[in-house]
Amino acid sequence: MTRTHMVVLPGGGYAEHAAHEAEPVVAWLGGIGVQASVFRYPLHARHPQPLKALRAEIRRLRAAGARRVGLIGFSAGGHLAGLAALAPGAAPEETVDFAVLGYAITSMETETYRPSRLILLGEDASAELRRSTSLDALVTPDAPPFFLWHTAEDPYVPADHTYRLASALAAGRVPHTAHVFAHGPHSLGLARDAGEAAIWTTLAEAWIYEQA
Template identity: 35%
Template sequence: MDFDRRTLIAGSLTAAGVAAGLASSARGQTAPPQASKALPPGLPQPTETIDLWPKGPPATLRVPIAEVVDERSTDALVTDRAVHGVTRPRMVVFRPDRPNGAAVMITPGGGYTRIVVDKEGYEIARWLTARGFTAFVLFYRLPGEGWSSGPDTPLADAQRAVRLIRHRARDFAIDPERVAAMGFSAGGHLCADLGARFAAKVYDPADEADTLSAKPFCAAPIYPVVSMDPAIAHSGSRDLLLGPSPSAALEAAHSPDRVVPADAPPHFLVHAEDDDVVPVENTTRLHAALRARRIPVEAHYFANGGHGFGLRRAIGKPVEAWPEMWRAWAGTVGFA
């Protein structure tokens, strides 16, 4: 692949997508996360959103919180936004010029402290739409912010998101069966959790969309947090998800490698062996668990890449190839 800065920031947002976004706003959908910093000129920003819970999330907050977007980049041409305090979880929609009938729900990372907007959200979505996929970036509720649903809070949003995409498949010219999940870091944990616990009852049905399956066609946890075993867990994600002193049973229940069902979807795994934030053992354990269950899985381990490479930090390294490797693999399982 030929990635450079211009490639990363130049993605296209179609006129149809913009028009749909205006219609979405007219229907009262919550806008995408906003930042006060001026955005790079010529970088199209998405406008179409889908609120997950029109009547409010199926949980209560211990104390009120407010949504905050932080801009962490000092480069005027590249944004690196992150959001926390999400109380109106929603998907931001990216429509391709020529839909190929497949959809990908993206769960960005952020250590369950925040949700990355650009690096593991919008940039990935633009890459996907340029290749015909309809992309949905999920801004989910964070488990450490006091929701009564506790560690199941992000999973409830992810399940609901997949069901809503399927429910509205005709609106996006997609096959309702071909809805994949892709997640990064802590969002990779959410992706893997969805791949393992898509059938878990973590909220009461809200409407007819909840009669549909939340099982993704396939799942791609990228450099994911997986295990809650203190020996290899990302401690920050573990503490925010489970609290400071979880029981062994709670650790097991929220370690996707420990709860892989017999009907789990095919998985595509990527991790760098020099990851100094989330040990590569998180992925090797999930890989082994999927193989033990005879679930189709392909795993790629790169010597160099560190953590959080996404697209922009993979440039010039062998790990740069991972998106096209995923795309090729997706064809082998009938997704693309």
């Protein structure tokens, strides 16, 4: 996997970058033999600024020799990862080969986790804009493989976000796996000492090896 690179996108509601979802995730990936780096995308920025910045980073990595580029994002970082993987308009050198999304915001059409939507889209976002930034509405049969995980108890980003995306991936016959663990709060990161949810890294490791 020497020519596979994973980009880590920490969460934080598009208002901050959660430290425990950044370098510790790079360290975990390095420990399983996957080259990775954190990308701190623009905060308090309107769409499509964060997406454009991430696509520029993907271009940079490919120019530096990465053959395959995967994304791993958490919460709002998961939303951005999904946009980069699914939104139309990416140049060939900006494509995403696979994506891992942890307790991601996937829909801008629901009223859950409204603060992120207001930062990214504004108070008066049209129905069209909200739909065009909702991952489940962007899935096509050409979408890359996804690994999704969430907890059923998440009080901030309900597991429905993962169910919506998983259903769309299934309908599009896109390769994917989805794990929803019974217990655990939002923002678990690597979820060490978090009960059953702690196994997500083991499951993801095997899946990443299949993709890379």
